[in-house]
Amino acid sequence: MDTNTLAQLDVHVITDKQDPDAVAKGWLASVGLNKTGTAAQGASIKIGSANFQESVLLAEIYAEALRAQGANITTRLNIGSRETYIPGLKDGSIDLIPEYSGVLLQFFDPKATAVSSADVYAALQKAVPAPLTVLDQSSAEDKDAIVVTKTTADKYHLTSIADLAKNG
Template sequence: MRRSLIIRTTAVAATAALALTACGGGGGSPLSSGSGGSAAPSSTIIVGSANFTENSILAEIYAQALQAKGITVEKKLSIGSREAYYPGLQDGSIDLIPEYTGVLLQYIDKTAKETSADDVYAALQKALPANLTVTDKSAAEDKDAVVVTKETATKYNATSIADLAPNCGQLTFGGPPEFQTRPDGIPGLKNTYNCTFKDYKSLDAGGPLTIAALKNGDIQAADIFTTDPSITQDGFVALADPKNNFAAQNVVPLINKAKATPAVTAVLNAVSAKLTTDELINLNATAAGPTKPAVDVVAKDWLTKNGLI
């Protein structure tokens, strides 16, 4: 976001109506409940997620795939943004979370300049603290994007962020609060494209608040994840990023190194081998569909279809 959710990449937001319900978690933080922040037994994997639908689906996929192989799992979903859940990975109150390579790298190393998928992944492996590791990255990618309506794209003849840049001062931008300070967020758009927006509205991570604000004109540009089905459904335009302000954002499991046993790693790698960007889009569209199935149901159906459980 999904994501810096810092990432994010994207994180998806665009899974619209579920973003704050299935993923939002009312009440206290999942990290402050249950275990009280203590580490799980060595045989248990605590799986966490960010507070948007796509990430919760991915966390359910990891959790259910591990359970199918007899591995004990606890779940703490919808924790919040990276700023909220990353400390839990460091203190052991969660062990595993779906991440996005580019935004995670920039969160850890704000000077990182890598943009290609392989370069970002290699740099991330080197930048991670000693107690964390990543298993295989997937081909699935979910990036933050500057998204506008067709009317705005036509008005400014914009197909890319570079095209929009001369007119940013006339536009209000909407996105999650953290996008205002993340390196590839508002600061990145200013530094990379000389794009300074007139105003910023703090909304959600590409969820229903952002989608509604863009549709009704309260904002004219928004941070929405590229796998969000609303881009197609609502006729929005995801502007191209020719200067790579948003680095590659491949989905990757981030895990406590002590819990990354060969058995656990094999399961996570098998999931990553099956995940593609089209699969992510389909998962998000299913979750946001007419029946709005729960994320655990969406995850189970995908795992079954792909022979992973």
């Protein structure tokens, strides 16, 4: 999945208020990932999501793809924040949850300095505590932006989000 595809799927779920499971099934069918198989036959997997629509959508994509491969899937959607679902991953009440590598790295290593996608991913693999593991990352990116007036930017010498911390 790439960034444009993720953004388009988000529009269907967030703006158009379509059911995340239906959007997931539609996308999987459109890219040929809904084919039935036995690669995960007999596996029981508990998939969770954070409490916002993009996380729910991504969890549904994983759930439907794994179901198509024979896995027995249960979902726990809209769990809440990392403070709520990370313990569930650690105790096994959740097996898989889609997550953003940058903020997850900050969660486990608040002093991390990695910036590029590759560096963040490498640092995250080292920062995640046992028994957790990080799977391959997607090429899709979700980046935040903060918009301020030119007057505010000039007043506080803001050129990046990081500059806000200096004025906090």
